[in-house]
Amino acid sequence: MHRDMKACIFDLDGVIVRTDHCHFVAWKKIADQLNILFTEKSNQSLRGVSRQNSLEMILSMGNMTLGAEEKEECLAKKNSYYLAQIDTLNTSDILPGALDLLRDLKTHGIKLGIASSSKNAHHILHKIGLFDQFDEVVSGNDIANAKPNEEIFVKMAEKINVPPSCCMVFEDAVSGIEAAQNAGMMAIGVGKSDHLVGCNIQVPDLCELNFEILAEYLDTYQYD
Ligand code: B16
Ligand code: MG
Numbered sequence: 001m002h003r004d005m006k007a008c009i010f011d012l013d014g015v016i017v018r019t020d021h022c023h024f025v026a027w028k029k030i031a032d033q034l035n036i037l038f039t040e041k042s043n044q045s046l047r048g049v050s051r052q053n054s055l056e057m058i059l060s061m062g063n064m065t066l067g068a069e070e071k072e073e074c075l076a077k078k079n080s081y082y083l084a085q086i087d088t089l090n091t092s093d094i095l096p097g098a099l100d101l102l103r104d105l106k107t108h109g110i111k112l113g114i115a116s117s118s119k120n121a122h123h124i125l126h127k128i129g130l131f132d133q134f135d136e137v138v139s140g141n142d143i144a145n146a147k148p149n150e151e152i153f154v155k156m157a158e159k160i161n162v163p164p165s166c167c168m169v170f171e172d173a174v175s176g177i178e179a180a181q182n183a184g185m186m187a188i189g190v191g192k193s194d195h196l197v198g199c200n201i202q203v204p205d206l207c208e209l210n211f212e213i214l215a216e217y218l219d220t221y222q223y224d
Contacts, residue, residue, distance in 0.1 A: 005211075005218045006166040008105050009156050009180075012116035014047060014172030015190050015206070017128050018093050022085035027058060030078050036062030044193075048173025050117050050146035051075055079120075086120065089127040097206030102133055108211040111135045111160045115152045115169070117176075136160050148178035153185055168218055170206070174198065186221045188214075 013019045024043040031038030036058060046054040055074055059066060066074065105112060114121060114137045121139035125131040136159045138152050145151045157164050169180035172191045177199045180187040189199030196202050201217055203209060 003165055003218050003221070005110060005168055005215045007111040007113060007157075007160050007162040007168070008214070009113040009115050009153060009167055009169045009185070011048065011169075011171045011173070011176050011190075012114050012121050012124060013118055014095075015170050016095060016098050016114070016130065017089065017124060018095055019086060019089070019124065020044075020047070022082055022089075025085050026078050026081035027054065029081050030055075030074050031058055031062070034058075034062060034064060034074075036064065048117060048147055048171070048175045050140060051078065051119065053146060083120070083123075086124060086127060089124065091129050094128050094130070095205060097209065101206045101209050102130075104210045105214075106133070110211065111162060113138070113156045113160055115156050115176075116140065117147055117152070147173070147175040148182065150179050150182035153180055153183035157183065157185075166218075168214055171199070172196075186218055188217070 010016050020043065023046065024040055027043060028038050038058060038061065042061060046057060049057065052075065055071060102112060112134045114125065114134050117140045118124065119140040121137055122131065125137065136156060138156045138159065142155060143151045153169060157167055164184035167185045169185045169187045170190050171177050171180060171187055174195060174197060177187040177189055177196060181198065187199045189196035189202040190205065192204050200221060
């Protein structure tokens with residue numbers, strides 16, 4: 001069946017902008033305060049995971065439990081450390097290939113969306129000067145169920161009024177790839193990780209991609 005590509009939906013952290021290290025520094029401070037060993041490698045397992053679920057994962061790394069109030073305190077502190085970290089974000093933190101690809105897609109009339117688990121997505125987009133490039137942003141503030149639940153992508157498809165089969169998703173985390181596929185969308189895994197199981201196509205970054213290549217991918221994609 002022939003499918004027209006009408007929209008491209010991008011994850012933010014790890015696909016459009018580099019924020020991994022900022023999350024790491026902030027979570028490391030929390031883990032140190034809790035006496036939990038936390039490394040750059042542990043941080044990678046939090047990619048695409050919501051703030052709340054990330055805290056749960058860190059607590060389980062340390063075999064620790066906290067009461068609801070203490071958890072809220074940790075989450076608030078983590079976010080304040082994170083906001084201090086991302087204060088220096090600028091256009092140089094935009095990941096390779098992103099700007100050219102966005103421009104090319106726009107020229108071809110493709111709708112552009114951001115679907116990010118981050119509650120700081122709007123702020124980050126303003127910091128890197130890309131907020132106005134997207135038709136819609138759905139962030140962690142707009143959803144009740146985190147990725148791998150499909151809610152974030154379903155909401156985006158509704159907002160931009162494009163059927164899921166005409167949307168293509170770009171994700172750097174397994175939870176996001178699952179969420180996209182649960183929403184009936186084709187998922188491009190972005191990054192060199194060998195953990196991006198399940199994505200339909202994997203690319204190391206957004207360089208070398210353009211409208212023609214992506215439209216061809218979607219056209220030949222076999223839906224279940
Ligand atoms: P915040 P994405 C995700 O963003 C990050 O990958 C993940 O590391 C982070 O914990 C999550 O956002 C929540 O972020 O604490 O700012 O609300 O990859 O879905 O764009
Ligand atoms: Mg991500």
